[in-house]
Amino acid sequence: xxxxxxxxxxxxxxxxxxxxxxxxxxxxxxxxxxxxxxxxxxxxxxxxxxxxxxxxxxxxx
Numbered sequence: 212x213x214x215x216x217x218x219x220x221x222x223x224x225x226x227x228x229x230x231x232x233x234x235x236x237x238x239x240x241x242x243x244x245x246x247x248x249x250x251x252x253x254x255x256x257x258x259x260x261x262x263x264x265x266x267x268x269x270x271x272x
Contacts, residue, residue: 224249224250224253224254226267227246227249227250227253227267228246228250230242230246230267230270230271231243231246231247231250233270234246234270239270241266242266242267242270245262245263245266245267246263246266246267248260248263249263249264249267
C-alpha cells in the first residue's frame, strides 16, 4: 500500500502516525495499539512485528 511508505515490510513512523490519527477518531483501539507498537519500534530502530504491519496495511484496505 502506497501510504505505508516505500518499503512495505517496514512502514515509516510517519505512516503509523497517520493511521494512528484516523484510528483514534474512529475509536479503533486495536489499530491504535498496533500503531503505537510500530511507532515505538521505529523510534528504537527495530523492526515492528509482522502482525502490527498487517493491521496498519489493512486499515485503509
